[in-house]
Amino acid sequence: MRKWLLFFLLMMSVTGLSGCWSKKELSELAIISAMGIDKNEEGKYVKTVQFVNPGNVSGGLQGGGGGQGPAVTVYTAEGDTVFEAHINSSAKVSRQLYHPHANLVVIGEELARTEGVNVLLDVFERNAEVRSTTKLIISRDMKAGDMMKMLTAIDHIPAEKVNNTLKITEKMRGENVVVSLQDFIKWSTAPGIEPILSGFRVEGNLAEANKQESVMQMDPAANLEANGIAVFKDEKLIDWYEGQTARGVVWILDRVKQAEIDLEWEGKKDAVVYQVMRQNTTIKADTKKDIPEITIHVRAEGAIREVTKPVKLDDPNIIAEIERAAEKEIKQQLQKTVERTQKNQSDIFGFGQAIYRQNAKKWKGLQENWNETYFPQVKVNIEVEAFVRRTGLRTNDHLSELEKKQSKGGE
Amino acid sequence: MENAKISAYQLFVLIVLFELGSAILVPLAIDAKQEAWLAILISTLGGLCLFWLYFRLYEYYPDRSPVEYIQALLGKIPGSIIVFAYILFCLYLSARVLRDFGEMLVTVAYPETPLFIINTIMIAAAAYAVRKGIETIARTGELLFVLFSFLFISAFFLISVAGIIDVSNLRPAFENGLTPVVKTAFTQTLYFPFGEVVAFAMIFPYVNNAKEAKKAGLLAVLVSGVTLALMMASNTSVLGIELVSRSLFPLLSTIQTIEVFDFIERLDVYFMLASVIGGFFKISLFFYIAVRALAILFNEQQPIRLAYPIGMVILVLSMMTASNFSEHLTEGIKSTLFTHLPFQVVFPFLLFLLAAVKHRRKKQAGADGRDSL
Numbered sequence: 001m002r003k004w005l006l007f008f009l010l011m012m013s014v015t016g017l018s019g020c021w022s023k024k025e026l027s028e029l030a031i032i033s034a035m036g037i038d039k040n041e042e043g044k045y046v047k048t049v050q051f052v053n054p055g056n057v058s059g060g061l062q063g064g065g066g067g068q069g070p071a072v073t074v075y076t077a078e079g080d081t082v083f084e085a086h087i088n089s090s091a092k093v094s095r096q097l098y099h100p101h102a103n104l105v106v107i108g109e110e111l112a113r114t115e116g117v118n119v120l121l122d123v124f125e126r127n128a129e130v131r132s133t134t135k136l137i138i139s140r141d142m143k144a145g146d147m148m149k150m151l152t153a154i155d156h157i158p159a160e161k162v163n164n165t166l167k168i169t170e171k172m173r174g175e176n177v178v179v180s181l182q183d184f185i186k187w188s189t190a191p192g193i194e195p196i197l198s199g200f201r202v203e204g205n206l207a208e209a210n211k212q213e214s215v216m217q218m219d220p221a222a223n224l225e226a227n228g229i230a231v232f233k234d235e236k237l238i239d240w241y242e243g244q245t246a247r248g249v250v251w252i253l254d255r256v257k258q259a260e261i262d263l264e265w266e267g268k269k270d271a272v273v274y275q276v277m278r279q280n281t282t283i284k285a286d287t288k289k290d291i292p293e294i295t296i297h298v299r300a301e302g303a304i305r306e307v308t309k310p311v312k313l314d315d316p317n318i319i320a321e322i323e324r325a326a327e328k329e330i331k332q333q334l335q336k337t338v339e340r341t342q343k344n345q346s347d348i349f350g351f352g353q354a355i356y357r358q359n360a361k362k363w364k365g366l367q368e369n370w371n372e373t374y375f376p377q378v379k380v381n382i383e384v385e386a387f388v389r390r391t392g393l394r395t396n397d398h399l400s401e402l403e404k405k406q407s408k409g410g411e
Numbered sequence: 412m413e414n415a416k417i418s419a420y421q422l423f424v425l426i427v428l429f430e431l432g433s434a435i436l437v438p439l440a441i442d443a444k445q446e447a448w449l450a451i452l453i454s455t456l457g458g459l460c461l462f463w464l465y466f467r468l469y470e471y472y473p474d475r476s477p478v479e480y481i482q483a484l485l486g487k488i489p490g491s492i493i494v495f496a497y498i499l500f501c502l503y504l505s506a507r508v509l510r511d512f513g514e515m516l517v518t519v520a521y522p523e524t525p526l527f528i529i530n531t532i533m534i535a536a537a538a539y540a541v542r543k544g545i546e547t548i549a550r551t552g553e554l555l556f557v558l559f560s561f562l563f564i565s566a567f568f569l570i571s572v573a574g575i576i577d578v579s580n581l582r583p584a585f586e587n588g589l590t591p592v593v594k595t596a597f598t599q600t601l602y603f604p605f606g607e608v609v610a611f612a613m614i615f616p617y618v619n620n621a622k623e624a625k626k627a628g629l630l631a632v633l634v635s636g637v638t639l640a641l642m643m644a645s646n647t648s649v650l651g652i653e654l655v656s657r658s659l660f661p662l663l664s665t666i667q668t669i670e671v672f673d674f675i676e677r678l679d680v681y682f683m684l685a686s687v688i689g690g691f692f693k694i695s696l697f698f699y700i701a702v703r704a705l706a707i708l709f710n711e712q713q714p715i716r717l718a719y720p721i722g723m724v725i726l727v728l729s730m731m732t733a734s735n736f737s738e739h740l741t742e743g744i745k746s747t748l749f750t751h752l753p754f755q756v757v758f759p760f761l762l763f764l765l766a767a768v769k770h771r772r773k774k775q776a777g778a779d780g781r782d783s784l
Binding site: 100182185186189358 | 518519520522579582583586650651653654664667668670676677
């Protein structure tokens with residue numbers, strides 16, 4: 001009898017072992033891949049949620065069923081707070097909303113300009129389901145909601161496409177930065193530094209972009225591209241930096257991995273293309289003066305990638321001259337970025353932070369109105385050391401051979 | 412006294428698990444800001460002194476439990492009152508850890524499960540361990556310590572490989588001078604977690620080699636202090652001081668930041684496993700010590716029978732101490748000085764003085780050929 005009772009109890013305990021109090025069946029989940037936030041005319045938050053359609057994601061290898069419809073579905077809901085908008089979207093979705101795979105939050109430019117970004121983030125930071133490494137971007141010149149309705153080629157899930165693009169362009173071009181939710185909050189709350197975000201915009205015909213046919217063409221009707229760095233001041237978006245100015249910011253923040261720089265050579269513009277392969281940038285503050293001085297030191301190493309006119313690359317003296325030219329060019333580019341930023345009165349480089357870390361006492365006297373009063377007056381010295389390490393497979397270019405041939409032919 | 416023996420290594424393991432148990436959950440020594448790690452190291456030194464003090468007391472009475480020697484030192488009735496107060500202290504701390512740990516699980520992993528259920532499951536496991544005795548707890552500790560240290564070592568490795576450490580977050584050093592650091596060390600961190608080792612006075616008599624036990628204990632305090640300092644230093648350098656001080660579980664946030672090769676990410680389970688293991692041992696040890704002390708104090712021949720009732724007490728206490736988590740945490744920080752200081756420093760020190768005086772007298776008396784004790 002005792003034996004049987006024990007056996008019975010043991011069997012019963014099996015039912016408890018699976019621990020299914022907060023169980024979530026995969027087939028009952030709506031897996032969120034990205035979220036977008038805007039504000040409508042009535043002043044309500046509009047949250048656009050992009051769900052993955054698991055059946056339609058699988059690539060060609062899988063074969064068989066699926067693959068017909070779009071890989072993602074988009075629902076929109078509004079509310080007085082972001083959380084309310086989120087809860088309201090459950091009226092439209094037949095499954096339980098599931099956050100842990102969400103990897104992207106898009107914020108509409110208009111909202112970022114009028115209200116800023118920080119006020120939207122608490123709900124994400126507080127929720128244990130949301131990754132703190134979720135990336136943040138701004139949708140340029142358009143509503144975040146419209147951007148969410150775009151389909152993308154190659155990476156079928158737009159959030160994936162955006163994140164991968166960002167990561168690769170940060171590495172190859174250095175004109176955008178990958179900023180996560182946590183980074184943004186860290187930047188916003190730390191003393192003496194202001195946050196930045198990357199922007200994305202749509203090239204092409206937006207009206208066509210939410211149809212599956214769009215991505216079935218060789219040349220999609222519209223494409224999402226990383227474009228510009230958003231600069232914030234007093235929580236609000238105030239300016240967009242593009243091209244070299246944007247890269248200057250990334251550079252000063254020491255996040256540039258590779259960058260290509262066109263150099264003028266013997267009177268011809270963009271004659272030598274120098275690619276930085278490795279660089280290190282440090283910001284130092286000299287806090288002895290009344291208004292501290294900042295020194296930005298850049299050390300870059302790279303290679304020659306292209307020349308568009310004959311250059312004697314086998315001559316070390318010429319290489320040294322190219323190095324000087326590269327230093328000058330980089331310095332100029334950074335100077336431009338610094339000037340524009342000082343005019344904007346928003347310390348996105350963290351000069352204040354450098355001062356604070358060097359001399360906390362000094363910072364106490366400066367921190368009030370740092371952005372408006374002291375930051376624009378700070379004298380910034382830029383020191384650049386550039387090195388050309390190699391020139392690829394060839395020394396001298398074939399253009400100089402061509403020139404020789406032509407001049408011989410002319411004789 | 413239970414007729415059990417544990418080895419010095421097992422004592423080492425138990426102390427490390429005990430000290431790290433709930434200290435890895437919270438932003439430890441956060442009032443010292445960027446120098447939290449330094450405050451922890453300073454209080455580790457204090458912790459070593461405290462451990463030495465507790466062990467010295469044991470060395471005076473190597474074959475008696477604290478319950479007995481406190482009664483011998485202070486007299487039957489005052490001694491019993493102090494011992495009873497210590498038992499309440501252990502029960503309260505056990506309940507606190509249970510609450511910390513349950514709240515963590517509810518917040519992070521089981522938002523829909525009631526706290527009561529989670530705490531019940533944990534205390535049931537702890538009660539089972541307590542019934543099995545200290546040898547079993549120590550062996551379990553030995554086993555799980557391997558996993559625990561693997562988790563810690565690989566987490567530190569991943570954090571450093573992920574390239575998320577920014578050491579400049581630890582600067583500026585000594586923004587407000589050394590005072591807040593020392594103050595935090597001696598008003599908070601010394602008592603939680605280091606002073607809590609006072610409960611181990613009940614465990615010392617079980618160790619089979621007193622000399623080794625002393626070495627193992629001191630080493631354990633040192634190892635846990637350095638680990639905690641390293642943990643806070645990496646929390647601060649990964650998250651920045653603003654984020655750490657706003658986080659309920661900073662180590663979790665640090666671990667969530669890890670992204671290596673695009674697929675080693677969301678390692679929350681690291682944190683959960685480590686804290687469940689540590690939490691289990693801290694709860695069980697306080698629980699076990701309370702049960703043993705109660706049995707000796709009230710002359711209960713079968714202390715095993717106390718395990719479930721006392722477990723219920725701890726469970727209810729853990730639910731009742733605070734109505735929300737903020738209250739619970741505030742209570743923890745505010746009560747530190749009032750309860751921890753007397754139980755962890757003042758009483759042991761007075762007892763030590765008494766024992767030292769008595770011992771000297773006894774020695775003199777022994778030389779005279781009389782036995783006074």
